[in-house]
Amino acid sequence: MKKLSLLIAFFALVLGATAALAHHGWSSYDADKTLTIEAALKEVAYRNPHAHVTIDYEGREWHVVLAPINRMKARGLPEADLTSGKTVTIVGYPRKDGTAEIRAERIIVDGRTIELR
Known part of the structure; x- marks a missing residue:
């Protein structure tokens, strides 16, 4: 029984570490350059x-x-409000390495401003 508990704990640790590494941090975005x-x-x-x-x-x-x-829904931005072709305003930070990617801080949809962070 002790070996089984140790084995389960080991796999929980490994899976938790893998998930943490898979999630990106925000340091790769230039917070001094707002777009x-x-x-x-x-x-x-x-x-x-x-x-x-x-x-x-x-x-x-x-x-x-x-x-x-879940955060977007809680702040009033359901999936139905984001559709292809809809014009929105995005305020956010570009990646520092020049990759064409933005971390959005807020989005304005149908005249409503939704804070994302």
């Missing part, structure tokens, strides 16, 4: 761990990291 972009949504992925949208900005396709869906 405010009004653009139409090309693609929407309303799923965990974070919802994502794709937009065109400055001749490139940009990936925008939003908040977890």
